[in-house]
Ligand code: ATP
């Protein structure tokens with residue numbers, strides 16, 4: 313098989329393992345439990361878990377739960393479900409909040425070594441002294457408090473003696489650093505808020521930069537992989553590790569996934585959910601993993617997508633049509649071909665006297681084993697698509713029209729003899745004769761027709777609701793548009809067809825089944841289905857629009 317070239321992170325890992333720098337590779341996936349995971353997270357999951365699958369070692373799942381206000385157990389549970397669904401298993405389930413005592417200890421150590429101080433300036437005062445990227449900042453008037461005073465106030469902060477915002481703890485680094493993040497960054501703030509795991513034990517919480525690297529270090533993470541926004545944080549990441557003299561985890565940055573016609577920040581997705589602009593986190597139009605799952609994507613197709621987009625050091629924008637290409641490729645091999653009529657019109661066969669018969673259909677000509685067969689009932693009254701008949705046929709029209717012949721998939725050739733209109737001029741019925749010798753698989757009629765159409769036997773048909781989806785946004789780059797991203801929502805992103813005819817075999821569909829509705833796309837059962845009503849989602853149309 314062909315050797316795939318290594319991405320730049322694999323190169324680093326191979327070097328580190330070959331040189332003996334590390335014996336065991338340890339990575340982590342560190343979501344904040346403040347929303348459901350999306351396709352961008354899938355990229356980070358495939359990268360982190362993929363590395364330890366390839367090179368050995370293990371990957372931790374660490375919930376980065378240091379911000380009590382936005383975090384919930386519901387999100388912890390959904391994030392675990394989504395990672396498992398993608399096909400990955402973590403070694404340890406860990407929580408940054410489990411390290412609150414240790415992190416507090418690290419803060420004390422910095423204070424004791426003269427590397428942190430308590431500041432009581434207002435946010436505005438701190439900003440005013442911060443300087444600009446080209447001009448150095450100035451020292452806070454509280455920068456040179458004594459160690460005893462710092463310890464005393466910090467202890468009182470922890471004990472709940474102050475209101476939110478009254479004091480903060482800052483690292484004492486360099487107010488003239490060209491890296492603004494090194495100008496005495498805030499490391500602890502007072503927040504009287506209940507935490508989803510530690511309850512009311514704490515009223516001070518560490519900032520991201522003081523929690524993330526130290527959590528990596530506590531877990532002996534060798535390669536801490538994050539997105540490019542964190543490049544400027546790396547200096548601070550290394551500074552804390554050096555000053556605290558703890559395990560030297562190393563941070564590496566890669567380009568985040570950006571997808572056309574999609575927003576991908578949990579904060580923005582939460583707005584769509586809270587404002588009822590979609591039907592929950594797992595709405596099939598959402599770029600969340602749960603939305604993709606409900607839409608009918610398979611774990612394999614999502615992993616394949618992440619493989620194809622690769623790992624880069626520069627920001628880029630990936631076409632949504634590539635994701636659709638990946639699911640189409642997978643379903644083409646696995647989905648059974650069945651028949652459903654979305655916009656029905658009646659077709660009556662006037663010379664069919666058998667009443668009804670059972671035809672046999674091959675489930676999937678693309679499957680290695682043909683996918684088996686199933687029974688398809690046939691009769692003299694069928695539903696076909698309205699768009700498959702033209703009263704006055706266009707040029708090169710190979711479907712039904714007065715006098716024209718067409719093949720009914722899995723069945724016979726029929727000839728249109730007549731049609732019926734209602735008082736408004738709408739066609740309500742097409743009347744045909746069939747050619748008895750033209751049965752599929754056993755055709756001795758000698759007649760060649762160019763068109764084949766799908767159908768469902770009217771007396772045997774079941775009904776279903778079908779949901780068709782389009783892009784959630786009208787703009788290719790809703791994040792970059794002027795004004796609010798929600799102004800660019802596509803009002804036609806969901807079309808509901810409440811009364812579609814499906815072949816009876818579909819009554820047995822379960823949530824795992826995937827189908828190709830012949831000529832109409834790939835579909836799966838939706839969880840809104842019940843014993844009275846079947847609902848199908850269109851995962852994707854059949855037409856590939858990805859430009860290779
Ligand atoms: P969001 O703003 O969408 O919530 P985040 O980075 O704040 O994103 P986290 O829960 O902190 O969300 O992310 C967990 C991991 O997933 C991080 O390591 C982060 O780098 C990675 N990640 C998040 N979004 C993307 C993306 N679009 N592409 C690749 N990786 C991503």
Ligand code: MG
Nearest residue numbers: 342343344376
């Ligand atoms: Mg984050």
Ligand code: MG
Nearest residue numbers: 344577578579
């Ligand atoms: Mg975020």
